[in-house]
Amino acid sequence: MDTPYLLVDIAAAVAQYRRIAAAFPDAPVYYAVKANPEPTLLIELVKAGCHFDVASRAEVDMGLEAGAPPATLSFGNTIKKAEDIAYAYGKGVRTFAFDSLGELEKLAEHAPGATVICRVLASSKGARWPLSRKFGCAPEMAVDLIRWAAAHGLDPAGVCFHVGSQQLDPGRWEPSIAEAAAIFARLAADGIALRLVNCGGGFPVDYQTEVAPIEKYAAAIDAAVSAHFATRPALMIEPGRYIAAPAGVLHTEVVLVSRKSYADEPRWVYLDVGRFGGLAETEDEAIQYRLTTPHDGAVTAPVVLAGPTCDSVDILYQNVNYELPLALRPGDIVQIHGTGAYTATYASVGFNGFPPLRTVCLPMVGGDADR
């Protein structure tokens, strides 16, 4: 089969869903469709009982086409066009996130009576793919916005936050849970009874190194909720990477192995996939994937890994130390593991003339994933 392509094992993703759902028995799981919106995957997740976190009008459609009831969709992007809010509402979506007055004004007009969840700024220290200040507002502003929502015909259910993707520290959820409890208490004094804490995503997966099991994150969140809330709120979570990443293996071909000079420098290994072909999360070498080759076990030496385009920022790993077998040759297949999330849809539409990354699904055995 022509490389590059992403092989997605649907059963493996569904197994990840079941594992995180079991670890959080009281929290419905909203899969972040953006991680990997492959239709076969969405269909199987719906059958398994999964809900969806959607980021755009197109993702609303993807969820519905996969068979998800509209009530199980949460429009989690805090940056929505008025017409996209109206579109989702027209399709029956009733849960929306916001973090500003501008967004609430649109929701009050185009999604009257909808359940709205206020995103609060959170620290993403400890995350491999941190979340900056782009989403969320300060707690004192959240309190005012929730008051505004309640006064304008919306149903403010609670707060959400996100601690950053591939968050390695199980303790990182607690400060935001404590903040949520404080917001609940301040609004209870106004007679506004909040009921929901959306703990977002960020749950990590094994790339080159093993991370703590998901049960450890669930226990830390459970303990934090018990510690900070007298009355336990409803919870929800929005994993994307955790469900999809381990299910994907990107198959790529070595195009060239070269040296830049006669000095004792690392070899350069050029693959037929790079940062603009689906490996966008190698920006700043943030996500460090595990690689296997046909020569595993043979003698290795340091390499710089790069993609096939004429763009010089299309380098995967240059500062972190990757080693690959000295026997590696053009035409060899390299497998990049853990690439089921945040890869195929990131690929450029045709930069340098290279086509986007293809996805090939390994359907569920005994299922009807190939219908």
Place this chain on the structure above:
Amino acid sequence: MDTPYLLVDIAAAVAQYRRIAAAFPDAPVYYAVKANPEPTLLIELVKAGCHFDVASRAEVDMGLEAGAPPATLSFGNTIKKAEDIAYAYGKGVRTFAFDSLGELEKLAEHAPGATVICRVLASSKGARWPLSRKFGCAPEMAVDLIRWAAAHGLDPAGVCFHVGSQQLDPGRWEPSIAEAAAIFARLAADGIALRLVNCGGGFPVDYQTEVAPIEKYAAAIDAAVSAHFATRPALMIEPGRYIAAPAGVLHTEVVLVSRKSYADEPRWVYLDVGRFGGLAETEDEAIQYRLTTPHDGAVTAPVVLAGPTCDSVDILYQNVNYELPLALRPGDIVQIHGTGAYTATYASVGFNGFPPLRTVCLPMVGGDADR
């Protein structure tokens, strides 16, 4: 018209081609197709006499489909699959770049007798989008590779280099021209007569600030060639940005204007296009586009500018100081100027469900660009 879209003025791009061709009367111009491969643009450039620098098999096809004779295509990517070399050769392409023995071996086998040009490492100090060490080899290695090419049935014509894209310093070409002259001299002693210096691209355009006119870059290159070569070599240049960038205006809509807290922070302005929708060159805020809005002339204040996806790295400008009118509201159209190059093809195929950036061409007046 629904935003976002990129409006490309074909006549403006052709005018840029004519201007750079006039500035370099002795150097054929190979337009770097990757900058913007819009078919209408390529057709008009062929009619105007432009040659093409292509980066992939698909770009070979694009050039030929636009009517370019295969002899006017240069396959400038130094990272090519063997089958793509064979494909291009089969279509009549006879000029290829290389920077390693691995690539030469493929060329000797799959493009026998072809004209080959050795890419040499160059400093890209002074460039807004620098070129790292991904392409090129050290001069002493170049000498050996050119000897190898001559001994294996290839036609080594000379050397190429690239000083980095949006290179602001006209003096930056000279060190590489001097190095080329030294390589010519060393190989002349072996009886290998090189004849061509490919000065690459990098010629800058006006974004927020005006750059020196192209004639100044041409004069600096001309003077450097005269200074370092006793016998003047043939030259070629590969502009991409210079031709396409000024011809494009990206039309985007404001989705949201918000604040994160009650502190005196900049407003956040979210557009319906971002880093994954075509503005990839805002990575590290490298390319700083000029913006216009319907409220220009009104009072402005600092902003952080961001795109519409749920990805927190989808921020355009946060550290450089952008100011936009306080009157700016959701639904307002913002025009992003100088976006004709390195935008539409960089767009993701569907990250977060957002479709790739559309291109709309303003055809040549009196021409047949719309055929």
